[in-house]
Amino acid sequence: xxxxxxxxxxxxxxxRIAVAAGEDAFHNDFASDxxxxxxTVTTRRMIKLRWDGQRLSQVWEVPMDFGGNAVQGxxxxxxxxxxxxxxxxxxxxxxxxxxxxxxAFWRDEVPADFAGIAGFDRRVPPGRRCWARVR
Numbered sequence: 001x002x003x004x005x006x007x008x009x010x011x012x013x014x015x016r017i018a019v020a021a022g023e024d025a026f027h028n029d030f031a032s033d034x035x036x037x038x039x040t041v042t043t044r045r046m047i048k049l050r051w052d053g054q055r056l057s058q059v060w061e062v063p064m065d066f067g068g069n070a071v072q073g074x075x076x077x078x079x080x081x082x083x084x085x086x087x088x089x090x091x092x093x094x095x096x097x098x099x100x101x102x103x104a105f106w107r108d109e110v111p112a113d114f115a116g117i118a119g120f121d122r123r124v125p126p127g128r129r130c131w132a133r134v135r
Contacts, residue, residue: 002030002040002049004056015056017047024074031078031091037107039078039091041066046078046093046105062105062121067096075100080107090125 003014019025023044030040037059038049043066048059066074075096081104082089090104105123116122 002038002056004051013051013054013056015049015058017042017058020044026074031080033080033089033091033107034083035108039080039107041074041078041093043067043074046091046103048091048107060123062123064103064121065095066093082107088125 001014001016004012006012017025017040019042023042025040025042030038032038036051036053038051038056040047040049045061045063047061050057050059074093076094078091078093080089081092089107091107092102092104094100094102104125105121106125110122114122114125117124
């Protein structure tokens with residue numbers, strides 16, 4: 001469950017994200033962007049939520065095997081890349097596999113002319129900056 005608090009610690013809204021059997025979510029695996037997007041990762045999904053000032057809602061989710069265990073979590077907390085107009089805006093995470101993999105996701109609309117990468121959700125962009133082995 002994710003909750004939004006104001007500066008006086010009043011609870012403004014909550015959203016429960018259901019997890020499947022065998023799927024884990026960890027307390028520190030979320031980040032936010034400049035437009036109210038909140039990104040959280042479980043052992044099986046990357047999820048984008050949005051806080052619009054009134055309500056918390058789910059925007060999208062992408063199935064992905066991030067590995068994960070009680071010691072390592074899913075790897076890393078999601079990290080925002082790109083800001084401002086005309087920039088690719090991505091959210092990246094490194095899984096907890098050996099060797100580890102860095103995976104990026106388009107944060108906003110996927111470019112209309114992007115066909116996707118075979119075997120991946122269309123939200124995963126191409127290029128070395130988006131998929132790399134970390135040793």
